[in-house]
Amino acid sequence: MASVRSLIGLAFFAAIGILMLLLGCALYDNWYPMFILIFYALSPVPCLIARHFSDDLEPSESPLWxxxxxxxxxxxxxxFGLPSVLADREIIEITSCILIMGGNAVVFLTILAYFILFTGEDQFSFATWI
Structure with a gap:
């Protein structure tokens, strides 16, 4: 089980990612990229549903996974595509797009780290590589 220190670290990196998203919106006075928060909320939902319905199956054996x-x-x-399209259509600035993409990378890597650290089974075991 992961410690409190790792949970605090994950919260810190998630806050950094959200701050980069907010800076990308606030510095250029354009709040359309805030719709990316919907993608942040939706990204873990399919894995949570699959974990609920396939408790007894291995992830490699299930088409649900x-x-x-x-x-x-x-x-x-x-x-990642939404800010690119908004920047291409000149709705947002290119530098705003870069800040938002950096924030996306940080937040999604934090979500991935959360699932790796706080799942009961290790799906990404490096012991099988040796």
Missing amino acids: DLCIFLTTGIVVSA
């Missing part, structure tokens, strides 16, 4: 990974990937790519 494949669907979960596919949907999660679509959500994450959409979160």
Whole structure:
């Protein structure tokens, strides 16, 4: 089980990512990129649903896990695509897009780290590589 120190570290990095998103919006006075918060909330949902319905199956044996990974990937790519499209259509500035993309990277890596640290089973075991 992960310690309180790792939980505090994850909260710190999530706050840094959200701060980068807020700076990308506030510095350029354009709040359309705040819709990315919806993608932040939706990204863990497919994995939580798959974990609920396939407790007894291995992740490699279940087509539900494949669907979960596919949907999660679509959500994450959409979160990176929205600022790109907004910058391409000149709705937001390019520097705002760069700040938002950096914030996206930090937040999604934090969500990934949370799932790796706080799951009961180790899906990404490095012991099988040796």
